[in-house]
Amino acid sequence: MAKAQVQRKAATSPKPSAASAKRGTNGGTVSKASAPAAFSAEQELSAFEQMLLIRRFEERAGQMYGMGLIGGFCHLYIGQEAVVVGMQMAIEDGDQVITGYRDHGHMLACGMDPGGVMAELTGRRTGYSLGKGGSMHMFSREKNFFGGHGIVAGQVSLGTGLAFANRYRKNDRVCLTYFGDGAANQGQVYESFNMAKLWKLPAVYIIENNRYAMGTSVTRSSAQTDFSRRGLSFNIPGEQVDGMDVRAVKAAGDKAVAWCRAGKGPYILEMLTYRYRGHSMSDPAKYRTREEVQKIRDESDPIELVRGRLLKNRWASEEQLKATEKKIRDIVVDCAEFAQAGPEPDPSELWTDIYRA
């Protein structure tokens, strides 16, 4: 079975196989993986910096969690950085973004202030939600980031509603709705697919397939492990994307966003990616080997990939990249300090923001 082969291949490398390019049976298509976008030096450098910010931010968040400065659930995005950075390069101001609970990377990619995000993680008044939302529930009206949602797949219907609002208002905005391979098995995803296609909503559904829904691998949880095909019965086109290569993500994102903006309805992008850390901070990760993780880190790391290209193309020198790394480190140190210095919310905040006057 070609399908099983694709998945076995995916288990050793997150890159999509050409064998996954198939014709749907119902008029929808699963298209060939887009050719990676040709990046300029500037784009490559920007992607490097963005991804590095997410990586260092998340490492620091993990450290602060270990120190007891961050409570509750904390889901780190380390390993998946190319997905949000590439997609963000494919959209315009005014387009919306919504995701689940592994959301720190999305917020940073949207341009939200790292200090405000970290201060929310520490539950301080200076956080994006005044300390009342925490890791999984952050929003920025200004940056069109609609959360940060803690219930698996809840954001899929909500994102479909954001896309609905675009269509209702007859603007040409597009909504990016992110969810994981685990969420892709929730019923409301398909309820949303149906309405999005029926009403031709400008919704890009980005399935971040990091191979594990908490501790359950996709092969143990999913009858159809090629998530780009999950929209076929609704005639929604889908594409598997090398989610470790920011150029591939950007190219696929361009295509999907253009499709939606042209009024053709929804589009599905399955990002083949990998999370290096556990599902959350309390995950012992017994369900996979250390070797598996190490292999991906060594062979497919999204940041190292870009670093390699920058050096190879002589678009940046080692010194320049070191300077960038220092700049990022300083930002993260500052935001960690900011997050610890801020006061806790005033007790009166317990009773605010329940209703709008």
Next chain:
Amino acid sequence: MPIDILMPALSPTMEEGKLAKWLKAEGDSVKAGDIIAEIETDKATMEVEAVDEGTLASILVAEGTDNVKVNTPIARLSGEGESASEAKSAAPAAKPNGKPAEAKAPETSEKTAVAKPAPVPAAPQERPLADPSLPANVEMTTITVREALRDAMAEEMRRDQDVFIMGEEVAEYQGAYKVTQGLLEEFGAQRVIDTPLTEHGFAGLGVGAALAGLKPIVEFMTFNFAMQAMDQLVNSAAKTLYMSGGQMGCPIVFRGPNGAAARVAAQHSQDFSGWYASIPGLKVVMPYSAADAKGLLKAAIRDPNPVIFLENEILYGQSFEVPKLDDFVLPIGKARIVRQGSDLTIVSFGIGMTYSTKAAVELAGMGIEAEIIDLRTLRPLDLDTVLESVKKTSRCIVVEEGWPVGSIGAYVASEIMARAFDWLDAPVLKVSGKDVPMPYAANLEKLALPNVAEVVEAAKAVTYR
């Protein structure tokens, strides 16, 4: 033997309808399955099929007759071997004025008890106190709750382009309960949107649209089906404002019939008011009269917060006086004293009011004057009005159709105990639905619901009579 064809019911709650049209004439032969007539209610039109063969011997109710009671004979079929004339002569004399000889004397329906006092009432009837929020001498018109809801939505949709309605059968079908009648025609398919049968999905879609600043009205065909959407109502609609530190408001109305209907059993007959009222971030409105339905639905649509608007199928067809005002909006969160009295306070809401108002009439006959408070809004709940009344009467019962555990009555009783204990002369009693799933059998269903006698009993108990 001639066979009587009876006026059919379109739904378990239909009591009467209009015989719109005869499709067969006297003397026509009829086969089982032939469509012989059309009947109409304010909700729907239905074709009447013959269930037997024969000749249509006589038409007992002329076409165009209004208010034909369910089960009234409307025509007579002559059987095989009978002549049509024999059957006709056997028919009871009937004039085409809608008063068939066999029609029973109309029972006092809830609408006549509440809104239209009969000219010669058997029991004393009462007009509810005027709503103090209305201007004096305001002109009133009598409409059904269904029409009041429709008018409220239409007025708000005319006023604000961001308001739209979505749900199952709201557009082309004109509403499963005909609440959205005419809206598609006036506002078009862009704003009156038929959804697939997908409650979880369209509730979430509505919330997403609201987060983007639109003002959706999401109709649940009944709130029984909203269970499938509960996560989006509770986890997304109610909490996002708080979780976003006040950034993301969710101006949305979820509305539809809630509570016991008639003879539809446990999964389709239940009151969720207590559930929704327990969620901070939601507002919960449960009107009884048509005026409150209209004024509060308009307020709910304008409210910047998510509002759960609980209607009642049995009340849809009941008529009440509604003020003739261009823009009649009532405040959410204000209870209303519907009847003044000094001996006890009856706190109720929604269809519970039908039991309460009837019981008050009976109690008056015994010399017990009940003050009736219609809560109208369950969250935020107007405890001030309740407490003020209880401090006057010193006795209180709470009447609702929902279950007794974790109920509105339980909450009201605990608040009265905590805040007006020294004024109480008797424990606060609850009259509620029984603590059972709703049974199907007619006799059991009746037992599961509260009734007027239980309200009277509770009132007598707290007044030590």
